[in-house]
Amino acid sequence: MTVYHKFSAIAFAVAAALPMMAPAGVLTSEYVDGSSYNTGLEIYSSGDSVQVLSPFSCQAAIITPIYDVQGEGASSPLIPQGSFTSKQEYTVKGVVTARGESLFKGFYLHDLEGDNNPKTSDGVFVYLGGAVPTELVPGIEVCVQGLVEEKFGLTQINISKDKKFAIGAKVPVPTAIPLKIHSDESLSEALERYEGMKVVLDAGSDLKVSRNFSFDYSAKRNNLVASYRAPLMKPTQLYPALSNEALALAKANLDNQVVIESDLKAPNGVIPYFPDFNAETGYIRVGDQIQNLEAMVGYSYGSYRLVATNTVTSTDFVRLQDRVTAPAIASQGDIRVASFNVLNFFNEVVGGDTNPTGKNRGALSEAEMVLQRTKIVNALTAMDADIVGLMEIANNGFGELSAIQHLLDALNAQLSNEDAYAFVSLRDQDKYQQKYFGSDAITVGLLYRPSVVNLKGDAKVIITPEQHTKPGTISRPLANGEQEMNPGNSAYQRHSLLQTFFSERAAINCGS
Template sequence: MHTPKLSKLVVAVAVSLLSWQVTATCSTDFTPIQQIQGDGAQSPLAGKTLTTQGVVLGTMYPGSKQPSLLIQSLKADSNPATAEALMIADSQLAALYQPGQLVQLTGTVRELGKMTALTNITASAVCAEQQPLPKLQLQLPVKQLNDWEALEGQYLVFPQTLVVNDSYPLARYGEILLADRRLMVSTEVKKPGAEAQTFEKQQQLHEIWLDDHSVRQNPEPIPFPTGGLSADKTVRVGDEVRGVEGFLVQTKAGYRLLPTKAPAFASANPRSNTPKTKPDGALRVASFNVLNFFTGAGQTPQFPTKRGASNADELVRQQGKMIAALSAMDADIIGLLEVENNGYATDGALATIVRLLNEKLGSTVFAFVETADKPGTDQIKVALIYRIASVKPLGQPAMNMTGPFVRGSRAPLAQSFVHQGSNTELLVSVNHFKSKGSCPKLPGADNDNNDGQSCWNAARVIAAKTLASWLATQPTGQKATHQLVIGDLNAYRLEDPVTTLEQAGWQHLPGATLDKNGAVHWSYVYKGRSGSLDHALATKTLAEKLVQFEHWHINADEPAVLDYNTEHKSKNQLKNLYAPTPFRSSDHDPLVMDFKF
């Protein structure tokens, strides 16, 4: 749980630690919990001092400095919009009372953070023992988002198998996002605009965050999967979770389920140590965003690098994962993205990648395509490396450093090759369009217009049009009917930049990408939604030669804490959460595709 989100609640709970007394009998004259909660976001009785009654469900955040009780009415009312449970903000009572006790309390109603609570308890009594806990069976999706407000504080049991959809805050706050299925980026499966908006609104009914029932930051051990996370014991997006039950609370970040028992995790999206086997005689092309691989060469001091490793240890760890991934791809041509734009010297980023990859493979297997020393104005660039025995460069490498590629979108790189096994020529262009973040401050076409495409969509469309026109000129000096565009277009499958390229005659690989539940392919997970920012598009003649295509899911589905970074990790975690394997070598999954001529 995010401690900052609870700061107001914790402060308010501390204020409530006044003296209380246990009375001998329970009055029949009390205010039902439902009347205290009301049918809105806040209590209609806020500020009132009153007496209420309920069964103790348990304690919120029992290991914190200021735990609170949760009680629930013995009898539900007829209004589905009113919550049946209430927070009792008194740490002394939280330590005294046990689940199943029917208690009566007198105090003042307040809104603490996002929850209605009874504070400043002046009287309390146990009315009965061993009452059954009122547990509500709940199936996702809920009918409407307001349903969660009416369930605030209650004990919920999810009888269905749930699916992990996000683990980004797992290591920092002990939270994972669950839903009844994998949730997709709206514009991955629906057209931008009204269709995408409606789809996303519906998806929000399918999810709930599972918290570790703690206010600690950087918990150790990391709570999920049950038994703790490690480099070898992961929890991936797509994995299944059963036996989920606990208390529903509301924080500034939204609704969270605090588990009362350990849920059962099951692998439903297992790791794959390598991509699918390359068919005999096929040409394999891959695209890989290496997530800001910076060596710091040429800067003083070398560390921290401008975007990547903060120190020498992190660089070694980053290299270990990246090279494990690259060497396992078995590719003949690899497009690289987010490589430090620091030239081609032996200590530069691109030369370092090729040197380490060749060392891993035991001989000089790969070489890089060399262009301008520092193309474009960005700190990162795209690059191409190739297997010397499989392909041979033809003509001249070309980069477009005009128009949208001066600033924003990185300058695209194109190189023609001949596949020596089939004597077939093709052109490969690697690309990295402008990201969706850092929205412009002034109004205009590049602002977020709420159609699902976020910011800078117009800039990405211009980049797509410029790229298509440029490649039509055969910029490498070699006439190639087989052409391939790969890279991170920072646009999901049905967004304008991708469809702009399709309208220009490029065919999206691998063709049909949708099934009845959404997209078959994804390369990125963001805020609990899966989608493809990374794409491959080919001319018709080359698309016809495709025999195999894969998003190799080694990164997007993995917890971010399994990456190379050392911040916010204990000595044990630095050891146990890291392995020089492909998994979480980046935040993007590589694309791997095979062509047979």
């Protein structure tokens, strides 16, 4: 390997001018003028002397193959059991396959030869902890020396302290390897075999969109989640909560998912690896199979991640079930009931009241709020329901500046007086701090058409943990399957409606 070192003239000038006992702290460039990663010639004072360190070189070092750093297990065999860092530094050599500027701060190396063992990875991440020098680009051979670490599950070589690396010749960049999941392993186990390598998704990878492109609260950025063969099912959709079956499926779900990322955090509404993303012709649906995406395999925030290195088009999201023009709306019956998640509809940016937490989870600008409101109103108008249960609406009361009043005004502006809605409020004594429904930032709500249905008395608030109303107050199913009816209501039809949000519900006097 040819190592390039270029020492700036100021280093020699400082060394010549300093007396033997003078303090100094000058770090010169190892190989490039102006680079912030300079490890070649260092002049520093220990208090009573000045030392000059030699440039880093791999020429006399013992090279450890990358696949020996990775090993066949979940962690590096070079790290003692019970520890997260190797006891000594190791020197590895490979070709740069990608740079990490944000999510992973460093670069990826691929072994130049490999061991042809599918159980070991030929790639590894090199952690710099800051900006990557411009010279470290894909196709450059690099030799590095540092401690081997298991950083929250990611095997990496840490050179952030001494920046021990040397640049060699330009070589061909290894071709991305198709991601293959064997029948006897989970997706997580397969990804561990490719950790630090560049892979490409093809039809055989069979990764399906499980959670669409949205905000990831762990990584504090937008991304999507894919799973092997089929989208993940909520365990409690199939089994009782905390049952053995539900717990087993929850664990299986954790082993069968991967986050698809961009290295740089993207603005809202932008997918860096899918530039044609739009709501009309470039949309993504849960269940779409992802193909032709090339990505680096990494691990952070408790999840495996595919960090995209190329771009894809709408044809690379292969779907079996596309959108329909509009869903069929039930036409039989006397009353149409619907439920709708307004996805954090907050009106604070246009002067709306605050919620009990004082935190705005919704739109951060008037333009964003108007766009969200327009989409909600269009959807509710098309649903044409007589009663609508709302979820994730801001919990900022029921007054003129409340979110539910704001939404109601916008909705009724599009409707005739006969089709107009009203909302259900609560008695002041049932409200948290005599204003809110619960103490969370969001809550549930009910809209209804007075021309079709009427309210019978005040709304009932069910205070947890009881989670059911007392006998005789409303009709309710009994254990034998029959319906308990209040004799006083036999003269007319009466229905009891309950709106709840199982994902995140507020409860009076019980927090969230």
